[in-house]
Amino acid sequence: MGGDFEGGHASTGASDFDFIIGDWDVHLKKLIGPLTGSTVWVECEGTSKIRKMWGTSANSEEFEVHNAAQDLHIKGQTLRLYNPDTHQWSIYLVNADKGVLSLPPVVGKFTNGVGEFYDQEDFKGKAIFVRYVWRALSPNATRMEQSFSEDGGKTWEVNWICSMARRP
Secondary structure (H helix, E strand, O other), X not given: OXXXXXXXXXXXXXXXXXXXXXXXXXXXXXXOOOOOOOOOEEEEEEEEEEEEOOOOOOEEEEEEEEEOOOOEEEEEEEEXXXXXXXXXXXXXXXXXXXXXEOOOOEEEEEEOOEEEEEEEEEEOOEEEEEEEEEEEEEOOEEEEEEEEEOOOOOOOEEEEEEEEEEOO
């Protein structure tokens, strides 16, 4: 890794998410009805503000997108924490409207500039795997995809594609 936008510090991973610090314009594609065979996507526009916390590897994100035609408004908070003992990141989603910190976090690390993070959770009464994949495309563009797997990780269905462009 290394460089200005590939994630940072290869020896520990502590600065891997530094490339996303800042203000972003967001284009979100969200699959309606994941794990049902649906091919219907809805698209939203919005913003993301990502800040380092306490001058450490931790960062916090305020995310908000909307689609007026579909009457869809998504807002969220993300907390990313780096564990120097395991050299892994834990990503927690916060639902401020419901007062809930989603558990478990997705956990993982960056390898060759690509971050992969996983967890297992309940989705509509079924145990599934969840995967986030982060890629820095340039100093001013990044992309995150969320996928679900209901077959133990043999196949994955992408259901959330978040493309971000750094705000001037």
